[in-house]
Amino acid sequence: MTEMPSVKPEAFKVACSSCNLRELCLPVGLARADLDKLDTLVATRRTVSRGDTLFRSGDIFQSLYAVRTGFFKTCVSSEDGRDQVTGFQMAGELLGLDGISNDRHSCDAVALEDSQVCVIPYDQLEDLSREFTDLQHQFHKIMSREIVRDHGVMLLLGSMRAEERLAAFLLNLTQRLQARGFSASSLILRMTREEIGSYLGLKLETVSRTFSKFQDDGLLEVKQRHIRILDQPGLQLLVNGAAC
Amino acid sequence: MTEMPSVKPEAFKVACSSCNLRELCLPVGLARADLDKLDTLVATRRTVSRGDTLFRSGDIFQSLYAVRTGFFKTCVSSEDGRDQVTGFQMAGELLGLDGISNDRHSCDAVALEDSQVCVIPYDQLEDLSREFTDLQHQFHKIMSREIVRDHGVMLLLGSMRAEERLAAFLLNLTQRLQARGFSASSLILRMTREEIGSYLGLKLETVSRTFSKFQDDGLLEVKQRHIRILDQPGLQLLVNGAAC
DNA sequence: CGCGAGCTTGATGCCGATCAATGCATGTGG
DNA sequence: CCACATGCATTGATCGGCATCAAGCTCGCG
Numbered sequence: 001m002t003e004m005p006s007v008k009p010e011a012f013k014v015a016c017s018s019c020n021l022r023e024l025c026l027p028v029g030l031a032r033a034d035l036d037k038l039d040t041l042v043a044t045r046r047t048v049s050r051g052d053t054l055f056r057s058g059d060i061f062q063s064l065y066a067v068r069t070g071f072f073k074t075c076v077s078s079e080d081g082r083d084q085v086t087g088f089q090m091a092g093e094l095l096g097l098d099g100i101s102n103d104r105h106s107c108d109a110v111a112l113e114d115s116q117v118c119v120i121p122y123d124q125l126e127d128l129s130r131e132f133t134d135l136q137h138q139f140h141k142i143m144s145r146e147i148v149r150d151h152g153v154m155l156l157l158g159s160m161r162a163e164e165r166l167a168a169f170l171l172n173l174t175q176r177l178q179a180r181g182f183s184a185s186s187l188i189l190r191m192t193r194e195e196i197g198s199y200l201g202l203k204l205e206t207v208s209r210t211f212s213k214f215q216d217d218g219l220l221e222v223k224q225r226h227i228r229i230l231d232q233p234g235l236q237l238l239v240n241g242a243a244c
Numbered sequence: 245m246t247e248m249p250s251v252k253p254e255a256f257k258v259a260c261s262s263c264n265l266r267e268l269c270l271p272v273g274l275a276r277a278d279l280d281k282l283d284t285l286v287a288t289r290r291t292v293s294r295g296d297t298l299f300r301s302g303d304i305f306q307s308l309y310a311v312r313t314g315f316f317k318t319c320v321s322s323e324d325g326r327d328q329v330t331g332f333q334m335a336g337e338l339l340g341l342d343g344i345s346n347d348r349h350s351c352d353a354v355a356l357e358d359s360q361v362c363v364i365p366y367d368q369l370e371d372l373s374r375e376f377t378d379l380q381h382q383f384h385k386i387m388s389r390e391i392v393r394d395h396g397v398m399l400l401l402g403s404m405r406a407e408e409r410l411a412a413f414l415l416n417l418t419q420r421l422q423a424r425g426f427s428a429s430s431l432i433l434r435m436t437r438e439e440i441g442s443y444l445g446l447k448l449e450t451v452s453r454t455f456s457k458f459q460d461d462g463l464l465e466v467k468q469r470h471i472r473i474l475d476q477p478g479l480q481l482l483v484n485g486a487a488c
Numbered sequence: 489c490g491c492g493a494g495c496t497t498g499a500t501g502c503c504g505a506t507c508a509a510t511g512c513a514t515g516t517g518g
Numbered sequence: 519c520c521a522c523a524t525g526c527a528t529t530g531a532t533c534g535g536c537a538t539c540a541a542g543c544t545c546g547c548g
Contacts, residue, residue, distance in 0.1 A: 076395045080484050084399040098395065100388035107395060126381065130374045137370065143387045144344035150394035151320045151342065151351060155328040157401035158445035162536070192494065201402035203537055208496055224495070224544080240324050406504065437527065450504055452528055468513080468527070 014068075014118055015039045024092030024179065025066050026120070026138060034132045041128050042066070044119045054095060054109040054117060061099025063119050067091050070115020071190040074098075075198070076107045085199040087149075088112075088173075088191060091180055094120075097146055112190040157201045160239075165200040166210045167238040170220075174229060185232070189225040258312075258362055259283045268336030268423065269310050270364070270382065278376045285372050286310070288363045298339060298353040298361060305343025307363050311335050314359020315434040318342075319442070320351045329443040331393075332356075332417075332435060335424055340366075341390055356434040401445045404483075409444040410454045411482040414464075418473060429476070433469040 016027045017035040026042075027035055045068060048054050054065060054072065067089050074095065077083035086107060089095055095117065099105040129136035156165055178184045189196070193204040193211075200207070214220040219235055221228040229235065260271045261279040270286075271279055289312060292298050298309060298316065311333050318339065321327035330351060333339055339361065343349040373380035400409055422428040433440070437448040437455075444451070458464040463479055465472040473479065 076399050078399060078484070082399065082403045084395075084402045086395045086398050097388055098392050100384050101392050106392050126377070126384070130377070130380060133370070133374070136374060140344050140370070140387070143384070143391070144341055147387070147390055147394065148342050148345050148350050150391065150398065151328075151330045153398055154330050154394065154401060155320050155322060155326065157398060158328045158442065159326045193496095194494085198402065204495080205497085205538080206536060209536095212496070240322070436525090447505055448527080449506080449529085453504090456528070 014042060014045050016042050016118075019068075019118075021066075021068065021092040026094065026135075026142065028138055030132075030134050030138065034134055037128060037132065038135065041124050042118050042120050046117050046119055048072075048111040048115045048117065050111055050113045050115075052111055054111065055099075055105045056108045057104075057106055059099075059105045061096065061103050061105050061122065063096065063121050064099075064125065065095040065109070065117040065119060067093050067095065068116040068118050070117075071112045072109050072115065073112055073191060073195055073199075074107045074109050083198065085191075085195050086153075088199070090176060094142055094146075096122075097143055112195075153199075162200075162202055162206050162210050163213070164238055165202065166196075166207065166214070167219075167235040169196065169200055170227070170229065171232070171235055171239060174232075185229045187227050187229075189227060258286060258289050260286050260362075263312075263362075265310075265312065265336040270338065270379075270386065272382055274376075274378050274382065278378055281372060281376065282379065285368050286362050286364050290361050290363055292316075292355040292359045292361065294355055294357045294359075296355055298355065299343075299349045300352045301348075301350055303343075303349045305340065305347050305349050305366065307340065307365050308343075308369065309339040309353070309361040309363060311337050311339065312360040312362050314361075315356045316353050316359065317356055317435060317439060317443075318351045318353050327442065329435075329439055330397075332443070334420060338386055338390075341387055356439075397443075406444075406446055406450050406454050407457070408482055409446065410440075410451065410458070411463075411479040413440065413444055414471070414473065415476070415479055415483060418476075429473045431471050431473075433471060 016022055016025070016038045017032075019025070019027075022028070022035070027038055030038065046054075046065070048070070055061075057077065069091060072089040072095060073085050074087050074089065075083050075085045089109075095109050096105065098107050100122065125139065129139050156168055160168065174184050174187060177187055193207045196202075197204045197207045202210075211220065211222045214235075215222045217234070219229070219231045219238075221230060260266055260269070260282045261276075263269070263271075266272070266279070271282055274282065290298070290309070292314070299305075301321065313335060316333040316339060317329050318331050318333065319327050319329045333353075339353050340349065342351055344366065369383065373383055400412055404412065418428050418431060421431055437451045440446075441448045441451045446454075455464065455466045458479075459466045461478070463473070463475045465474060
């Protein structure tokens with residue numbers, strides 16, 4: 001960063017080929033030659049401070065963003081002020097896929113901690129994925145995975161009760177953190193109870209109460225945003241509704 | 245069908261270029277030359293009788309399907325028998341996008357009336373969309389649109405009350421039917437109250453009661469599955485929560 | 489130190505689930 | 519043609535889970 005002054009202070013060179021997230025991010029499974037090409041595509045990063053938005057609903061869509069470090073939420077809102085968190089994104093996950101449909105973003109992406117994203121100009125990605133089958137296929141998989149994930153959230157919102165929702169949420173979060181080399185049993189929540197509640201279709205008081213109940217039941221240790229999972233199988237059991 | 249015997253009785257030639265759905269379906273916005281190419285890709289149709297599945301969760305993914313005539317639902321289910329309708333698809337809409345992520349389908353697609361779909365072999369679609377920018381872009385838009393739609397459903401499931409959900413559902417349905425040349429005010433539901441309820445995260449009794457309430461309020465006329473919309477602005481008002 | 493954002497916990501009420509009975513349309517076989 | 523079965527829809531009575539309202543509490547920070 002110091003040796004490479006650029007016009008935009010927040011934009012600087014990066015390389016997918018040497019990125020430690022390449023096994024989680026867009027480059028998954030690409031051959032060396034493809035990777036080098038990808039380096040020409042993903043040329044800049046952008047820093048987003050905690051609380052700032054990466055993009056807003058209504059913004060012109062030009063790029064996708066891969067989370068490099070940090071943590072984001074995405075939320076949609078209806079005409080009347082109702083709004084809904086649609087997801088939380090961590091390192092290696094893509095933001096902005098919603099924008100392709102209309103050439104405008106249809107949700108807000110907000111950094112929940114100081115973050116960095118890699119900027120992926122969309123038209124260049126289309127160009128490159130016409131050349132490289134593997135990249136094309138990988139990109140399609142990522143979009144499809146987002147659709148499958150959304151269907152899972154619908155199942156959660158449509159048919160689970162508060163405890164089941166929170167358990168499923170925690171298990172999903174730890175699983176993704178584990179894939180990134182973090183502990184499977186201990187985590188720090190980057191989002192408020194209200195944001196968790198919005199994502200899960202619950203009020204913040206219910207989220208808080210459910211955390212307390214899990215603690216009483218010996219499933220978790222909860223200290224504000226510090227969570228330790230004491231009984232993972234127990235949580236799993238809740239999600240699978242074996243208690244019925 | 246009579247003059248063209250084929251090995252599979254249910255498979256026969258079709259052409260996107262002469263399809264009356266081409267303004268709603270995959271071919272939207274394609275030039276004549278691209279359309280002709282698309283004809284080579286979308287070579288067969290398949291008939292699905294009411295109640296039968298087009299594909300099931302776990303099936304190997306090979307093709308996307310465009311609804312030609314008829315009506316489908318898609319549903320996901322969790323290990324414990326819980327299941328959730330994730331969408332209803334009508335003419336011109338694509339089925340099977342979930343399958344790309346894993347090479348296996350992750351939901352069931354069930355015909356709610358006797359239907360016909362165009363079979364779109366996925367690997368050939370990838371090949372062709374590497375040649376034709378417009379097709380590539382159109383396909384991406386369709387996937388993105390599905391993501392945006394899913395986010396809308398999350399908003400509905402996460403933050404709306406029963407009346408708002410049903411009103412939003414009816415308005416969405418009539419809007420799509422209208423785009424296909426049907427009446428904006430009169431429709432026949434192809435799905436049961438239970439299926440509507442599953443989609444909206446409600447029980448069938450609640451759906452039924454809410455229909456009755458809408459009728460009492462002069463918003464609808466409900467006779468079993470025959471619905472006539474008497475006060476569309478009234479429904480719209482419900483969705484937008486102006487009553488708050 | 490004191491402020492404020494976020495979290496916890498309690499009391500109460502309501503929306504929608506649940507349980508249960510009846511109604512209505514379609515189809516089938518005697 | 520009617521009796522009966524079946525699947526779906528309606529309606530009522532009751533119950534429970536979560537929302538809502540309302541205090542306090544905790545912790546980080548100016």
